[in-house]
Amino acid sequence: MFSIVIKNIKGRKGRSFAMIFLAGLLSAFVFAGTVTVQSLQNGFSSLENRLGADVMVVPYEATTKTNLENIVLQGSTGYFYMDSSYLDELSQIEGVGEITAQYYLASVKASCCSIPVEIIGFDPDTDFVITPWIKKSSGAEIGYLDVVVGNDLNAFVGDTLSFFGVEVNVVAKLEKTGTSYDTQVFTNEETIKTLIDESLNKQLNEYADINSGNIVSCILIDAADGYSVDEIVNEINVHYKKLSAIRTQNMISGISDSLSGVSGIMQVLIGAIWILGICILIVAYIMITGERKKEFAVLRAMGASGKKMFGLVFFEGMLLSLIGSVFGVIFGFVLMISFEGAIENSLSLPFLLPSWGIMIVIALAAIALTLISGALSSGICAKRISSMDTGNILRSGE
Amino acid sequence: MKGKMLNLVAFVAGVLLAAGVLTVFKACDMKDDGTWMNCHYAQMYVCYLAVAAAAVSLVGAFITNKIIKILANVITAVLAAIAFFIPGVIVHMCMMETMRCYTMLQPFTRILSCVIIIISVISLVFTLMKKDEAQNDR
Numbered sequence: 001m002f003s004i005v006i007k008n009i010k011g012r013k014g015r016s017f018a019m020i021f022l023a024g025l026l027s028a029f030v031f032a033g034t035v036t037v038q039s040l041q042n043g044f045s046s047l048e049n050r051l052g053a054d055v056m057v058v059p060y061e062a063t064t065k066t067n068l069e070n071i072v073l074q075g076s077t078g079y080f081y082m083d084s085s086y087l088d089e090l091s092q093i094e095g096v097g098e099i100t101a102q103y104y105l106a107s108v109k110a111s112c113c114s115i116p117v118e119i120i121g122f123d124p125d126t127d128f129v130i131t132p133w134i135k136k137s138s139g140a141e142i143g144y145l146d147v148v149v150g151n152d153l154n155a156f157v158g159d160t161l162s163f164f165g166v167e168v169n170v171v172a173k174l175e176k177t178g179t180s181y182d183t184q185v186f187t188n189e190e191t192i193k194t195l196i197d198e199s200l201n202k203q204l205n206e207y208a209d210i211n212s213g214n215i216v217s218c219i220l221i222d223a224a225d226g227y228s229v230d231e232i233v234n235e236i237n238v239h240y241k242k243l244s245a246i247r248t249q250n251m252i253s254g255i256s257d258s259l260s261g262v263s264g265i266m267q268v269l270i271g272a273i274w275i276l277g278i279c280i281l282i283v284a285y286i287m288i289t290g291e292r293k294k295e296f297a298v299l300r301a302m303g304a305s306g307k308k309m310f311g312l313v314f315f316e317g318m319l320l321s322l323i324g325s326v327f328g329v330i331f332g333f334v335l336m337i338s339f340e341g342a343i344e345n346s347l348s349l350p351f352l353l354p355s356w357g358i359m360i361v362i363a364l365a366a367i368a369l370t371l372i373s374g375a376l377s378s379g380i381c382a383k384r385i386s387s388m389d390t391g392n393i394l395r396s397g398e
Numbered sequence: 399m400k401g402k403m404l405n406l407v408a409f410v411a412g413v414l415l416a417a418g419v420l421t422v423f424k425a426c427d428m429k430d431d432g433t434w435m436n437c438h439y440a441q442m443y444v445c446y447l448a449v450a451a452a453a454v455s456l457v458g459a460f461i462t463n464k465i466i467k468i469l470a471n472v473i474t475a476v477l478a479a480i481a482f483f484i485p486g487v488i489v490h491m492c493m494m495e496t497m498r499c500y501t502m503l504q505p506f507t508r509i510l511s512c513v514i515i516i517i518s519v520i521s522l523v524f525t526l527m528k529k530d531e532a533q534n535d536r
Contacts, residue, residue, distance in 0.1 A: 115492070115493055115494060115497075117493070117494070151495075152494050152495040152496050153493060153494055153495070154490075154491065154492065154493050154494065154495060155493075182495075182496070183494050183496055334509065338505030338506075338508065338509055339501065339502075339505050341495060341496060341500055341501030341505075342501040342502055342505070344496070344501075345496060345501055
């Protein structure tokens with residue numbers, strides 16, 4: 001039976017190619033769509049983990065003058081400062097568990113291919129937000145004039161970067177996070193203060209009258225166990241008029257809404273395309289078997305049983321679906337891996353491709369789904385063929 | 399016939415590569431000061447190589463001399479291989495991998511270069527096999 005199926009496929013190359021193409025298209029869409037939905041969900045959970053703190057405290061002007069969310073969530077460049085004495089004051093508030101400060105600075109365009117990048121300084125002794133990510137990617141210690149770069153920056157361990165004329169050494173590169181971390185540079189408190197001083201010396205800092213010794217950009221707070229985050233936020237907002245405390249969960253609610261919107265649309269599309277794909281495959285098989293009625297009738301007249309006829313059509317359909325689905329998954333995979341950045345840019349949402357293991361599971365599921373579609377459509381036609389009246393077909397000369 | 403078809407497909411892929419890197423899949427835009435980033439030159443080199451590969455594969459499609467046909471396939475594959483390595487390896491690109499040169503130019507160049515290389519190699523194999531058959535007949 002296998003040789004007859006192979007001969008059938010080889011004999012009608014155009015028809016076989018069309019069926020393989022249809023199956024390939026179906027599996028490519030199911031694979032790429034599922035990977036996209038999964039990547040968006042990964043990106044969002046990565047963003048949740050990356051925020052790492054319950055409360056973010058920034059100068060009040062930062063929430064009005066600059067688009068804070070763009071700096072924190074989208075990786076846009078920008079900076080703002082407040083007095084570092086707030087760090088001690090806020091640490092006294094009841095319910096504050098961990099507390100740390102961060103320093104922001106945006107570099108300026110330097111060489112031919114550089115664009116401004118956001119440099120974030122943190123205190124390694126108190127930090128509980130960035131350090132876990134750095135430890136996850138590399139165990140490197142950040143010394144004076146050392147930096148850690150995000151995964152999307154074209155700089156590698158051992159490279160030297162220049163910010164405001166100060167040369168810094170890249171000691172680690174973060175793993176891909178699918179968030180704004182990927183385009184940022186991280187360094188310790190001492191180094192960022194040197195860079196801020198240099199930016200002031202070169203008159204490249206918007207804040208001309210600051211002293212790097214007594215400023216911070218934002219304060220991150222984790223609530224102690226048993227204490228309400230909202231109470232801490234209210235306490236700060238009520239008593240510190242020059243500050244603005246933001247619950248980080250609220251910052252990402254907009255992204256969460258967009259994510260559920262895009263994921264929902266993708267899931268509906270995958271479902272619709274799958275149903276449409278099955279319908280198209282059924283119609284295609286019905287048309288093809290209609291054309292081949294005489295061929296099947298001759299086979300029946302030669303002694304092929306109805307069961308054998310069913311097997312022939314069903315096996316041919318399954319084989320074409322298998323070939324098509326494998327090619328489709330390979331095509332979808334190449335597309336997703338190659339254009340990951342373009343997809344991320346166009347969606348403007350955190351986007352992190354799933355691990356290889358998950359990708360293989362999705363690929364197998366897409367192949368299985370296409371095979372089910374192929375089995376359904378060829379099965380329906382095979383049933384019709386196996387029960388047709390051979391005599392009538394041969395007599396009618398169709 | 400198969401070899402001719404493959405050469406024509408390689409020609410189309412070459413034209414697509416050249417047209418693509420100049421339009422939809424082009425590198426980063428001109429800077430505010432009117433100068434170009436490195437990736438623009440990568441784009442232009444890829445374009446020149448793609449045009450050359452397309453021209454050579456077109457010659458390969460219509461030439462009957464086997465040695466020239468073999469040479470045409472080898473040259474097309476080598477040109478595509480060089481094009482593959484231009485963005486990011488031979489020519490350094492921009493600082494962030496979120497920029498167009500990384501998200502559009504590089505993947506498009508690499509996919510189409512691979513397609514041209516694969517087609518040229520298959521065409522080369524067909525051409526070589528044809529030669530062997532001819533020798534066996536003698």
